[in-house]
Amino acid sequence: xxxxxxxxxxxxxxxxxxxxxxxxxxxxxxxxxxxxxxxxxxxxxxxxxxxxxxxxxxxxxxxxxxxxxxxxxxxxxxx
Numbered sequence: 001x002x003x004x005x006x007x008x009x010x011x012x013x014x015x016x017x018x019x020x021x022x023x024x025x026x027x028x029x030x031x032x033x034x035x036x037x038x039x040x041x042x043x044x045x046x047x048x049x050x051x052x053x054x055x056x057x058x059x060x061x062x063x064x065x066x067x068x069x070x071x072x073x074x075x076x077x078x079x
Contacts (some may be wrong), residue, residue: 022055
């Protein structure tokens with residue numbers, strides 16, 4: 001639907017229980033370790049990655065000041 005343009009610029013809301021489940025899973029794997037690396041793959045703008053990006057955004061403030069870091073990487077192809 002997104003790729004066909006069915007939304008026509010309308011806001012799409014992330015379902016709260018989906019992001020809550022993602023946050024719960026991340027917190028579970030975080031117990032007893034010093035560092036957790038969470039990779040969110042995909043293309044920027046794809047709606048499929050939106051719940052994961054929103055969950056990460058929500059985790060940061062609750063984790064405490066200076067306890068989270070975000071890193072964005074890109075792959076560039078030479079032609």
